[in-house]
Amino acid sequence: MPRPNHGPAGGQNYEKAKDFKGAIKRLFSELNTYKTLIVIAFTLAILGSVLSILAPNRLSDLTDEISAGLVINQNNMEILTKKATENLSEDKLKELLPEILKPNFSEENIQNIMQDKNISNQDKQKLGEILSNIEKNSEESFKTLAELPDSILEKIFTETTYEGKTVTSKDKITLLKMDKENKNLNLSQTLQEILFKEVTIDKIKVSSSDQYKFVKTLSTLDKNEGEENIYKTLDTLPKSVREVIEPVMNISKIKSITLLLVCMYLASALFTYIQSICMTDVANKFANNLRSRISIKINKLPLKYFDKHQVGDILSRITNDVDMIAQSMNQSLASLVSSITLFLGSIIMMFVTNWILAITAIVSSLIGFIGMAAILRKSQKYFIQRQTELGNLNGHIEEIYSGLNVVKTYNGKTEASQKFDEYNEKVCQSNKKSQFLSGLMQPIMAFIGNFGYVAVCIVGAMLTMNGQISFGVIVAFMTYVRLFTNPLSQIAQAMTSLQSTAAASERVFDFIDEPEMSSQKDITKHLDRENVKGYIDFENVVFKYDGNENPTIKDFTAHAKPGQKIAIVGPTGAGKTTMVNLLMKFYDINSGDIKIDGVSTKELTRENIHELFTMVLQDTWLFEGSIKENIIYNQKNISDDKVREVCKEVGLDHFIRTLSKGYDTILSDNESVSAGQRQLLTIARGMIQETPFLILDEATSNVDTRTEELVQSAMDKLTEGKTSFIIAHRLSTIKNADLILVMKEGNIIEQGSHNELMKQNGFYASLYNSQFEQ
């Protein structure tokens, strides 16, 4: 079946609507019924997008909080340093030293030193000098003392006690010689205890020895060393000190941010879920509604519509087009809304946060998008080309496969192969191009994202250095870049699908809007099936098909009396079915009148006329359903016995009962019911109707002869007591007809009984004689 609007599976549909705006407008006006759901869905989509825009900021807050845990606690570090070095400051030392050192400058002691033979004269002289100055400047005195050799100092600084602790002379010498910068500090336990007083910072006690280690480590630190090494050295500090200076994370804040984010994500997920459920609901109910309307419409259209439109075309509206609309409503519409929100929202947020970065982000992504648009346009061209080439190829394949016997016997295989190769190669070439180009989209998108990221980072870093923005702004922008670039491609995608949707809905609504059959509201007359006598009068009937130049039936007059047999003959395509169409009021006549029992068919409803006629057509129309359903077809109060009775009459009963499920056997295409049996089934269906009039299209010759006889006798039974119109294919059966209408090229050219027509020696006679010609 041709499906003109459908590419091969998975292929993109690039069809465009004739009037895009109009089609979309119409679509939305049709969607009015589902307004509430759509509004809910759109609101949720927007809310979800807003959350997506807000969430990154919280996430960067979280990062900030965590990164706060990387830097040492400067505050505590300062306090500790201050406390620890308190006693080491010069002023403090000046105060403390004399008390701790308690030098022994007594005469006796000096004397002893001077007389000591182990001390060189030079040293003794120095001591003398120092001693002479000592009174003048006590401040300098200790320093100068330090220049003396240990042998002398040992004697000056003898072991004493300070604050109850014994200070040895060795300790004193160390203290005396202590570097101002506290470098190469090497204090004994006693000295440590004296110099560093235990402190408590943030409830952590730092012992004197820990402080000593801290000060000592700090003094050895080289500021120019790498950060990592510094941290490594710091990690060797005593536990108490580490605890004091270690970085602190605000765990409770981290917890609360995480909790907030979890809530946001959950809310966003929930919104998305509810939104898509709403849209699914709308899409499917709308599709259901459209399908149902098309199905109803089919039965309201005048038959002439179907003369011009193919079944496949209408079917494709019911399935492909409606599917397309449903799909795009389900997927594209809400995503379009949220994409636009995301897009606009991120732009607003960017400009609110920092306009320079905003411009950077937009410009850098835009460059990429211009490139992408160019590729998109090109790939679209190749896609269309691919579709056409594929269409050609498929057409060729279809042609060759369905005519394969002819191709084979006419030695056309080589030619077919050559043509196939040609088409195949063309498809292959355009395939390569279109697939390559469409495959580029994803990587380009990724590149644009990365490019924007770097651009924002660089410009952001510059601004940070100038102190214009904080680091958090950059982190926020990194996510804005992503939020900004992603929806653009989604919008592009949604727009393409909206194009196809517009085209699809245009086709669907075109069909739904087709003019229907004329209204029957004003008709009041009604003929009862039981009371109709069976007269039919054609009075000066003129009928012309739409689009035809000449009327098919010109000024036709004939009268049929109850029980008469009227035969319609003529070559195929002569318009015999036109008579059926007019009798059944499938078409309205242009002028003249057709009367049933003297009542004009114009004054009767179509349904009323149909009630009066039994129609058995040549193309045996059966539907997928049980045999019984097919026979009873839409008739009320038909008993099973009646069905069997009718089947017996047409000679089907035996056959039906040989089937495994009898009358409940489901008829489908592959069932072993022959063409003749199908014909008999339709006759049985007609028999059950019991109407005053009959229209009968005789069986084709494609039925085998035995069945044909059966069908023939069944048909004869059917005509009993009815005014019958018979479309005849075999001239033998119509010779006894009361009236023969001879049609040629759509016109009734002769009418009369067999004998009359033979006498006329016109078309009928030549037709009749032709079957005996040599």
Place this chain on the structure above:
Amino acid sequence: MLKLIKNLTKRELLYALFCVILIVGQVWLELKIPDYMSEITVLVQTEGSKMSDIILNGGYMILCALGSLIFAAGAGYFAAYIASEFSKNTRKKIFDKVQNLDTEEIKEFQTSSLITRTTNDVTQIEMLIAMGLQLLVKAPITAVWAITKILNKGWQWSAVTGVAVLILLGVITTLMIIVIPRFKLVQKLIDKINGLARENLTGIRVVRAFNAEKYQEDKFDKTNNDLTNLQLFNQKKFAIMMPVMYLIMYGLTLSIYFIGAGLIQNSLLADKITLFGNMIVFSSYAMQVIMSFLMLAMIFMIVPRADVSAKRINEVLDTKQKIIPGTFDGKTEEKGTVEFKNVSFKYPDADEYVLENISFKVNQGETIAFIGSTGSGKSTLINLVPRFYDATEGEVLIDGVNVKDYKFEALNNKLGYVPQKAVMFAGTVNYNISYGDNGKGEKSQTKIEEAAKVAQASEFIEKMDDKYETHIAHGGTNVSGGQKQRLAIARAIARDPEIYIFDDSFSALDYKTDAVLRKELKNYTKNATSLIVAQRIGTIMNADKIVVLDSGKCVGMGTHKELLKTCDVYKQIALSQLSKEELENA
């Protein structure tokens, strides 16, 4: 599927290798990007870092991104190349195969199914190759690579990622299990909807004549509602997918950060910065892992569909040609004779014979007709001549030589075959009449017009807009059934065959045209032999010999008059079509 993929040429395999290498390169660069990203982050974050460092790292990152873009483009090119070439070659293979398939197999496959196998099924696999080559290679590489990059960076994080992947796969699998069987059902219901609408459309007159509009609409609505409910069920289940994916991805990031905070808090000072860096890198790699598993899941969704297609294609390709051409080039002394010697035929798996022990001979210039009820085997019988089928037993001789010995071309050059359903090709009237090759070179315009005249086609051709250059649409939709039939007959006449085969070719013609055409044909082709299958007695009653078939057996042979007297079956057929007096008149 693998079987088909084995058909890739060396060049395509080489390109596939290139493609894989390029994808490895692409993955490598893509996975480097997060490194630079975190480097830049750290640089921007630490006070006093140099602008030049940021620009340098940024430059590297853009280079990586550009490189990965180029690699991706390269991989995409090769993938597109392989997929297109593959589908081209596969289509060609199927086409060649189908052209040589025996009629019997074509019947079994059905033409429409063969068409979809050559078109849609190939496209399915083409898509899988194009996507699969990129995704199927990329996803596992990315997943494995990213996993190795992050595996030693903290088991806690790895554990969380593992859990996330498990949840992801769990959700996808559950959805698949619930929804996929229903998807198949959806297809069935769509077919049913289509069927119901088609039923209403094709039977529109009957529907209206029975006032059964409501009946049809109710039937349609029922299925329509079934379909809608099923779709709603499916799609609502699927609606869970996106939010869950979203939650898994962001939940994972959050978990990594949260765990990271704990880890940093409890670590040595020196490790904190590294841990932080790891955390950032880990979260971006973890996303890559999740994404690649998502991609894999997607592939596993299309693989089953492509697999079905592959199976259908292989079914065609694996079919063995049973009718093998002979070597005889067709030069015979005898001309225009057809002889059946005790020919029987049955389908390979069938028990019953379609034809049993048929023998007859026609000489040059004679007409032989075959008549019988449907299923009597008359079409099968003449199909043995052009070797649509081969006789199971006995011999079919053309010009004294067994048809099995002929080269196909040589045999066909002797035949002019007209099928019951006329075949039209897209092209001009000229093209359609001169179609094919009869081994006698190109057909002249006079020849074509002559053929059209004999076939009673010249009258309507002359009336067409461009006469013999008029374009005939696909399937001949712009000409009527009778016109098609006459063009098909003209095509056979233009071939100048020794033997005509008319397989019920006159049924679309009215009596008069039928009669005139046969008369003209007889005059035009005095030396040609005709084999005619017909339903109408009128068509065949003047044949030199009539073979009456009943259930595959020959129940009578002779002229019309002889058969009327001797053959009951023939008499029955004749009586059903003509009245007694008509028969006598004749």
